[in-house]
Amino acid sequence: MHPHTDLRTDMLIDGDWISGSCGGTIPTYDPGTGAVITEVPEAGEADVAAAVEAASRAFESPEWGGMLPADRAKALLRLADLLEADADAFARLETADQGQPLGVSSGFAVPNAVEHLRYYAGWATKITGVTTPLSVPDVDHRTRREPLGVCALITPWNFPLMICVWKLAPALATGNTVVVKPAEQTPLTTLRLAELVRRAGFPDGVVNVVTGGPGTGRALVEHPGVAKVSFTGSTEVGREIAARTGHDLKHVSLELGGKAPSIITSDADIDAAVQGNLTGGLLNSGQVCAAYTRFFVDSARHDEFAEKLAAGAASMKLGHGLTEGTDLGPLVSAEHRDRVERYVAVGRDEDGARLHERSPVDGEGYFVRPAVLSGVTDDMRVAREEIFGPVLSVLPYDDPDELVARADATDHGLGAAVWSRDIATANRLANRVRAGTVWINMPPLLDAAASWGGMKASGLGREMGWSAIEAFTEVKSVWTHLG
Incomplete structure (x- = not known):
């Protein structure tokens, strides 16, 4: 029913497709039949470390760190065009791996992902600071919004492609680099998206994808090179991530359960x-x-x-x-x-x-x-x-x-x-x-333009709209003595 003969199953680290250092694999199933579609690598700590280090190097590189905002926008627009051109294959793969009806994947999930890429491509050239009148003589004060660094994007199994792009698009628009870990039940459209990221011309190491279960996610959250964790999933796991990132004083966004x-x-x-x-x-x-x-x-x-x-x-x-x-x-x-x-x-x-x-x-x-x-x-x-x-x-x-x-x-x-x-x-x-x-x-x-997130145990922070730009940047104050 789903003859996917061109599946991407390797992980993307620093521009290379790798099968992982541990040799372990995880099966992913078609929930409509119970049959195994394929297997993907179980990333070990060494693989996670390699991905974070690649993202860290890319963040400091002139190819990405020095890229003009207009060129970041163009790269995101190229990625949107590539995804839209391949929309049918993505929708079918999402349905096969996650189970949602094709009308949902093709009519909602994939178009929403394309919309997010284009929306945040527009923001890349419009991220501004402010000048502030201070009560200090002979001083000019201004602010800059700057990227955070390496962002860990940990995504759920219910809308794998769409929620990945909710995080990926603003993270890249603001100049961060990322390591994505899709849910172990539904990794296939994220890996296929990684192929398009390469074709869109993003420098090596800007986007890395590691696959695996909770241990892989934990290694990513705990890595000292990660500046921010953006997680969508259960409240139980969200509490664990909040505790760890709180201890490590990392930025964190959590979109958790609901009732x-x-x-x-x-x-x-x-x-x-x-x-x-x-x-x-x-x-x-x-x-x-x-x-x-x-x-x-x-x-x-x-x-x-x-x-x-x-x-x-x-x-x-x-x-x-x-x-x-x-x-x-x-x-x-x-x-x-x-x-x-x-x-x-x-x-x-x-x-x-x-x-x-x-x-x-x-x-x-x-x-x-x-x-x-x-x-x-x-x-x-x-x-x-x-x-x-x-x-x-x-x-x-x-x-x-x-x-x-x-x-x-x-x-x-x-x-x-x-x-x-x-x-x-x-x-x-x-x-x-x-x-x-x-x-x-x-x-x-x-x-994409409407802020999204929860109160109480449903999460911390907001995604979409300007809120996501704030979530993936921090403010620097610059004082200049004019005397």
């Missing part, structure tokens, strides 16, 4: 809310950190909403991501599938919750039918813990004044949604909910 509430007020258009929440909750089979997972619905409309949500979920077609007509692909691994099914069982067995009817899954692959649980209460595990799969919990409410407190009754604060015909009510709720992004009457869209 997004979606508030459906009594006056909301229920049919529109159902449709938007199906998209928001089941995109990529719920493997989205901002997925809508807790639906707070006025008690008078709870049953109607839950029944329509369950019917809509049941009508979605499960299948291999490369099969035409597939609405929902598999989960990324057998391990993750089993974890999500355990949560469904926990929710089913909670006193007072109702699991709406689900048909059995046929065939191979790591498939999970969407599970809609209604009558859920705030203290149930399915309402408190991040599941990262197609499990949708519907919670009734009677008192609108309790909504914000209930929506915020979680450690997470990445995204939230509000559905209401009353724009004043919607905006009051949006202003009060503790989340990095709130969508009103819409599914969770993203754009």
